[in-house]
Amino acid sequence: MDFPYYFPTTLREELHRTQKGYPALWEKGGGYSSTGKVQVIAGPQGEKKRPVYIRQRGELAGKEHALFVVEPGDLVVYIKRKRSDYMKAVYRIAKLEEDTAILERLHLFDFGQWDTDPPEAFQDVLEAARKKSWCYHCRTPHYAMEGGQRQEV
Numbered sequence: 264m265d266f267p268y269y270f271p272t273t274l275r276e277e278l279h280r281t282q283k284g285y286p287a288l289w290e291k292g293g294g295y296s297s298t299g300k301v302q303v304i305a306g307p308q309g310e311k312k313r314p315v316y317i318r319q320r321g322e323l324a325g326k327e328h329a330l331f332v333v334e335p336g337d338l339v340v341y342i343k344r345k346r347s348d349y350m351k352a353v354y355r356i357a358k359l360e361e362d363t364a365i366l367e368r369l370h371l372f373d374f375g376q377w378d379t380d381p382p383e384a385f386q387d388v389l390e391a392a393r394k395k396s397w398c399y400h401c402r403t404p405h406y407a408m409e410g411g412q413r414q415e416v
C-alpha cells in the first residue's frame with residue numbers, strides 16, 4: 264500500500280477514477296503487531312461521506328477498503344503509529360488534477376502534540392482513524408456513511 268513517508272505541508276496523492284470518471288480516494292490501511300498506518304476520508308467539516316465502492320474480495324487486511332468521490336475542500340486524515348507513538352496529519356484537498364490530488368496540510372501531530380489544535384468537528388474522524396490504526400489486519404471501512412453505496416457514479 265502506498266503511504267507517505269512523512270507529512271509535508273503540501274502532499275500529492277494519487278487519484279483514482281470511478282467508472283464514470285469522478286475523482287476518488289480510498290480509505291485504507293490498518294494495524295499490525297506494533298505499528299499502524301491509515302488514510303481516512305471525510306467531508307469539509309469532518310463529516311462522514313458516502314462511499315461509491317466497498318471492497319469485499321481479494322486481499323483486504325490493511326489494504327484499500329472504501330472508495331470515496333472527492334472534491335476540493337474534503338479532508339484526508341493520515342495516522343502513522345509505532346506502538347503508542349503517533350504521527351497524525353489532517354489535509355484539505357486544495358486542487359484535483361488529472362491523476363493527482365494536491366493536499367494542503369491543516370494540522371500535524373508529532374512529538375506528542377499538535378502544531379495547531381484541530382477543531383472540535385474533526386474529533387470524530389480523528390478518533391475513527393486512531394481506532395483503525397489499532398485495528399489488527401483491518402478489513403473494513405471505519406469512517407463511511409452507512410446505508411448503501413452511491414449509485415450515480
Ligand SMILES: [Zn+2]
Nearest residue numbers: 398401402403
Ligand atoms: Zn478495522
